[in-house]
Amino acid sequence: QKEVEQNSGPLSVPEGAIASLNCTYSDRVSQSFFWYRQYSGKSPELIMSIYSNGDKEDGRFTAQLNKASQYVSLLIRDSQPSDSATYLCAVKGQNFVFGPGTRLSVLP
Amino acid sequence: DAGVIQSPRHEVTEMGQEVTLRCKPISGHNSLFWYRQTMMRGLELLIYFNNNVPIDDSGMPEDRFSAKMPNASFSTLKIQPSEPRDSAVYFCASSGGGDSYEQYFGPGTRLTVT
Numbered sequence: 001q002k003e004v005e006q007n008s009g010p011l012s013v014p015e016g017a018i019a020s021l022n023c024t025y026s027d028r029v030s031q032s033f034f035w036y037r038q039y040s041g042k043s044p045e046l047i048m049s050i051y052s053n054g055d056k057e058d059g060r061f062t063a064q065l066n067k068a069s070q071y072v073s074l075l076i077r078d079s080q081p082s083d084s085a086t087y088l089c090a091v092k093g094q095n096f097v098f099g100p101g102t103r104l105s106v107l108p
Numbered sequence: 109d110a111g112v113i114q115s116p117r118h119e120v121t122e123m124g125q126e127v128t129l130r131c132k133p134i135s136g137h138n139s140l141f142w143y144r145q146t147m148m149r150g151l152e153l154l155i156y157f158n159n160n161v162p163i164d165d166s167g168m169p170e171d172r173f174s175a176k177m178p179n180a181s182f183s184t185l186k187i188q189p190s191e192p193r194d195s196a197v198y199f200c201a202s203s204g205g206g207d208s209y210e211q212y213f214g215p216g217t218r219l220t221v222t
Contacts, residue, residue, distance in 0.1 A: 034210065034211075043215055044201075044213050046211065092209045095153070096141070096153055098143075098151040
């Protein structure tokens with residue numbers, strides 16, 4: 001079992017819709033969780049971090065964490081074509097591990 | 109403020125040659141990370157330093173890879189000898205350290221070994 005798993009996509013949503021990106025992890029001692037966005041040919045860019053169970057909102061982005069289910073998600077409201085990118089989930093437990101990423105395509 | 113700086117941005121070399129990648133972290137950050145990204149394996153952590161000390165080098169593929177951080181503002185990743193399978197994008201990232209692992213990435217070095 002991989003340490004951090006994500007659906008590879010592509011996930012296609014129409015402009016203005018909510019995009020939901022999911023991530024599961026295997027290390028139960030994980031305490032810190034991160035979402036990064038990576039445009040093609042560019043470096044990963046930190047979007048959000050979350051450390052406690054529940055929701056954390058920042059603008060159009062909401063991160064959700066459920067440690068009991070070992071699950072973290074990212075919701076993007078009012079999706080825009082400029083949100084089209086690969087979204088990487090990262091988890092800090094005993095190690096720091098990135099997931100394989102989910103490719104999001106927002107269709108105009 | 110300047111972000112993480114990496115050089116060179118592109119490197120093309122022949123198999124067997126030594127390659128040195130350089131990184132300058134964000135001023136004031138005390139943790140530095142080296143990653144390798146390929147289509148097949150995704151983003152892999154190679155090594156990270158805290159206060160210039162290597163903390164976890166379990167991701168370093170083999171003895172051909174070595175990394176140093178002689179001071180808080182400079183780190184190198186060296187591959188000697190290089191092989192075609194080392195072709196990848198190598199990223200350096202830094203963070204404020206402590207309990208914060210919020211990392212900020214440099215632009216990367218695209219390495220091609222022929």
